[in-house]
Amino acid sequence: KEIKLFAPATVANVAAGFDILGFALEKPGDEIIIKRSNTPGIRIINQSSFTSMPLAPEKNTSGVALQAFLNHLESKQGFEITFLKKVKPGSGIGSSAASSAAAVFGANELLDRPLSTKDLVIFAMEGERCASGSAHADNVAPALLGGFVLIRSYRPLDIVPLPTPEQLYCSIIHPQIELKTEDARKVLRKQITLQDAITQWGNTAGLIAGLFMEDYGLIGRSLQDVIIEPIRSVLIPGYENMKEAAMTAGALGCNISGSGPSLFAFSTSSDKATHIAESMQKVCSSLNIDSDIYVSRV
Numbered sequence: 001k002e003i004k005l006f007a008p009a010t011v012a013n014v015a016a017g018f019d020i021l022g023f024a025l026e027k028p029g030d031e032i033i034i035k036r037s038n039t040p041g042i043r044i045i046n047q048s049s050f051t052s053m054p055l056a057p058e059k060n061t062s063g064v065a066l067q068a069f070l071n072h073l074e075s076k077q078g079f080e081i082t083f084l085k086k087v088k089p090g091s092g093i094g095s096s097a098a099s100s101a102a103a104v105f106g107a108n109e110l111l112d113r114p115l116s117t118k119d120l121v122i123f124a125m126e127g128e129r130c131a132s133g134s135a136h137a138d139n140v141a142p143a144l145l146g147g148f149v150l151i152r153s154y155r156p157l158d159i160v161p162l163p164t165p166e167q168l169y170c171s172i173i174h175p176q177i178e179l180k181t182e183d184a185r186k187v188l189r190k191q192i193t194l195q196d197a198i199t200q201w202g203n204t205a206g207l208i209a210g211l212f213m214e215d216y217g218l219i220g221r222s223l224q225d226v227i228i229e230p231i232r233s234v235l236i237p238g239y240e241n242m243k244e245a246a247m248t249a250g251a252l253g254c255n256i257s258g259s260g261p262s263l264f265a266f267s268t269s270s271d272k273a274t275h276i277a278e279s280m281q282k283v284c285s286s287l288n289i290d291s292d293i294y295v296s297r298v
């Protein structure tokens, strides 16, 4: 028995919600086939276009996540995972998370669902620890559960799915520069001022209220980050110009996707979202940086 799975790319942080907020995109995403094997151990086969993926299960994010899940179940079941498509690593749209989510979700299905999807988050987080040195859940939780997800607490883990307004569209630009999450975390300040904390939690709460109230204006004005964005945006060439282009093209708001280098922008129609993505891409092209763009409903 084997199953083919799609695991979506995700946008983590969503401006003010560093490590606690994320949402899933309709596309792009990873495609894998997972099957049980008769021999113990995890075997990874890469048929995607990204040749640099480690195949040793203890170095592969999905291998690590799956092993954590199997350890919890005290299962010696062997699995084979074949990657058909892979979100580009180092993109800022949850490449490692998609792999980890797909592996644990698929294995749970093949073992006749011993755990709920929500309970799988903690194992997929081990894949993130392997990829970036930090077991954050703001990519893996939405990759597993879909939609917007809040991580209310890490200890203990408290995952809260949030509603997604009907007309919310997301534009993504992925400039072809590699930014490692591990490095983009090292540069962050460990201490912040009370004034910044007040601004930040106002915006986090505003965004969540906006999702519940389907208030697109409130969602847009809450997409501000006074703590992380000022530091990380410096690592993304043309960041301010791309953001300005998105806003001029009608975005509700725009910010860094995860740890970058991708940017995301919200809008209320597919046409607007396409126009916004193309406007950001023009800026990137003017800097001679290649980029991919995606438009997706949230």
Ligand code: HSE
Residues within 6 Å of the ligand: 012, 013, 018, 019, 020, 092, 094, 136, 138, 139, 181, 184, 185, 258, 259
């Ligand atoms: N919250 C994480 C970070 C997401 O910003 O470092 C990484 O994709």
